[in-house]
Amino acid sequence: MLKFNNMNKRTSIYMLTGLLTFGSMTACQKDFLERPPLNQLSEDTFWKTENDVHQAVMGIYAKMPAEGFIYDDASTDNAHSQYPWESSANSVSAGTITSSENAGWNFQDIRRANYFLANADKVTVISAELLERYKAEVRFLRAFSYFNLMNTFGNVPLFTTVFNPGEENVARTPRKDVQDFILSELDAVSKVLPKTYGGGRPNEKGRITKGAALALKSRVYLYDGQYAEAAKTAAEVMTLGYTLFTSNEALKNENLDDYTKWVDFTDANDKANFLRGLRNYERIFYQKNEGNGEVILDRQYIQQLDVNSINTYLLPASRGGWSSVTPTQAMVDAYGDYKTGEAIVPVTADQRADWYANDRVAFAKEYKNRDPRFYASILFEGAEANAFKGDKETGYYFTWTSGSNFSMTGYNFRKLVDPSFFTANIDNHANAILIRYAEILLTFAEAQNEVSGPNGDVYDALDKIRTRAGMPVVNRTKYASKETLREFIRSERRVELALEGQRLMDIRRWKIAPQVMKTIYAVNKNLVQTRVWDDKLYVMPIPQIEIDKSNGVLVQTPGYN
Incomplete structure (x- = not known):
């Protein structure tokens, strides 16, 4: 190696x-x-x-x-970087x-x-x-x-x-x-x-x-x-x-997570499909799965000598992290419905803030029946993540708390974080994947759709990614035109490649930055960052x-x- x-x-x-x-x-x-x-x-x-x-x-x-x-x-609508001394992402996203x-x-x-x-x-x-x-x-x-x-x-x-x-x-x-x-x-x-x-x-x-x-x-x-x-x-x-990576192995304490609180499973097979999709996706990035068949290019690390700081950058202070880069509400809203396979209709910011303050049961409903990649990628209020449970804790539920090294948006990322390092109390040394096979399938689907419109090969490429994640395949009747499938592919690309550095160029090459680089707020509608777009920011x-x-x-x- x-x-x-x-x-x-x-x-x-x-x-x-x-x-x-x-x-x-x-x-x-x-x-x-x-x-x-x-x-x-x-x-x-x-x-x-x-x-x-x-x-x-x-x-x-x-x-x-x-x-x-x-x-x-963090320079895009996917995430927020709260510490300007760590990178230029804070000023790039703000437009300053x-x-x-x-x-x-x-x-x-x-x-x-x-x-x-x-x-x-x-x-x-x-x-x-x-x-x-x-x-x-x-x-x-x-x-x-x-x-x-x-x-x-x-x-x-x-x-x-x-x-x-x-x-x-x-x-x-x-x-x-x-x-x-x-x-x-x-x-x-x-x-x-x-x-x-x-x-x-x-x-x-x-x-x-x-x-x-x-x-x-x-x-x-x-x-x-x-x-x-x-x-x-x-x-x-x-x-x-x-090949797309797959794994249904449960990690230590992971079976303690009760997803029946969040997903209305129809039967045991439905639950198994959901869990398989979640684990297929999140385990791509774990150290124990380095060099799997999906990896095309990665930056490699030496155990205990060369530190990958992902766990520190992404986890909240309660798990020893800094919350350096955290999801935006727009990123959360991008994850579709597990049951239908379609996009969700988010509640208004005012309604969300009201529920957060006064009705946590109603607030939690917004996080139900979502794409398994959502649960594999986002720590949200009330989410169970017992893979990050300390030995002396009975369980771990994510709770948003304000303060030093806590998220400003109300969410933290779970994707890319390797819980084995947290539980072992050592630095993360998982390789950083720079190109993986799912990106190639998405590239083919997008490019071929632009060339010839929808065809079987395009749908098949997308279905492989969707099936691996436990999601329904593409509705070939609803997305039968180049234009409708284009928007579907863009959404799928955003979700599948979230936090992997692709969104920055995607919003620029698609020329959608003026529409998506908007001021961001927390779940309680507190101002997180004022963002102003100027076309000079394309370069x-x-x-x-x-x-x-x-x-x-x-x-x-x-x-x-």
């Missing part, structure tokens, strides 16, 4: 920054003084062995995106971001990749096939970084070589040229990368695969509205053997400090000072 962390790769990371200018050591008369210090690297001593190449590649893997994608959702903040302008991983690609061929004691594969992995990681930068900032500097001193300042390259480069790179590396890895060095599971390259390529096409190419590429990924500002350092080469994004 491919595992890495920033500590045990410090040496290779230091070497791979691409910012260092290597030179000869200070000359000296004594031979032993000419030996390079053991805690430093020199071009004269590196790039000699296969291990050097391996370590260098690992240093680039270590810069992969991690759990920070939850803040992408300025060039004094950094929304993700960072080229360190790209410089590392360029430095690797400029030097890897110096190593001669490595098979040509393995070296080519390593280079393909690095090219993917560079393309992935450029994809994220392009989506955030639009036109970004495109450079693929190592700079000499004085060459660091590069003007912004048109977005189309950056995208063409990304697609070209992904096409090239998909022809080199294997479908799977057998395990063991240098074929550790978790490395970049052909499927990852094609999956990212389909995402690039989808975001750009190239639907025919997106559908075609997604269909190719669908032939590579990925983020370059940090002013970067413009200043560029000596006028970089030009600010229109609309920002």
Whole structure:
């Protein structure tokens, strides 16, 4: 299994920054003084062995995106980020971001990749096939970084070589040229990368695969509205053997949860279907299920060395968390009806607040008979979550409480949180899934519907996701037109990929941000955050400090000072 962390790769990371200018050591008369210090690297001593190449590649893997994608959702109508010092999500969602903040302008991983690609061929004691594969992995990681930068900032500097001193300042390259480069790179590396890895060095599971390259390529096409190419590429990924994860295993204390309070089951089979759907969905992200057949790309962690802070960011203070990112009411309203498979009609904010204050029985009815993914994803008032029960507690019911490290909206996320770490009182080290097979099915469904309208293949892709979650299949009579199915797919995509960082680009590419980026309130109608949309927010500002350092080469994004 491919595992890495920033500590045990410090040496290779230091070497791979691409910012260092290597030179000869200070000359000296004594031979032993000419030996390079053991805690430093020199071009004269590196790039000699296969291990050097391996370590260098690992240093680039270590810069992969991690759990920070939850803040992408917090920049949307899905969630709220209450601590502005944790990310720019608070100001992005409010519409107040300025060039004094950094929304993700960072080229360190790209410089590392360029430095690797400029030097890897110096190593001669490595098979040509393995070296080519390593280079393909690095090219993917560079393309992935450029994809994220392009989506955030639009036109970004495109450079693929190592700079000499004085060459660091590069003007912004048109977005189309950056995208063409990304697609070209992904096409090239998909022809080199294997479908799977057998395990063991240098074929550790978790490395970049052909499927990852094609999956990212389909995402690039989808975001750009190239639907025919997106559908075609997604269909190719669908032939590579990925499957939707399923598991009906109950965790410690989980059978204590009484869902008959929330769902009107018709019989035992109906209850079993619901529980299976709930557990199928929430367990995708647990550490014990890492590398399951649904995972196409993930950022890996080392147990007890490399911490995934999801449990801390998402859980309430009563469970040791910070409530950093919490669901909005709009996110809660997005989960449909378990019995009918259709969207719910939410009560008014005034009615909800009145019930919350005066009639908790009526208040609770809004959370009944919802999509199993709702119960797997959201902690709401009165929800049982005994997987998070302390040893000395008789049970755990979520209760919204105001105060430090508690939610401002009235809800907390349960999705992505691994209860095994909470009960063991240790840090979370579950891998952060960046691309999974459900996204590919949704990409195919959306893109193919835009190309040709509804057909059996589109419905089948959606039904696989719905069935796995315990939900009714798509009503093919009601959603028989391109337009009606489009809205269904968008809703399904929002629910299935909630908190996975996709919503940010979805509301931008669909141009629905002005309609959905509205001021948010808590369940008691307390103001949580005032949000004002401006079309300049489709693209983020370059940090002013970067413009200043560029000596006028970089030009600010229109609309920002």
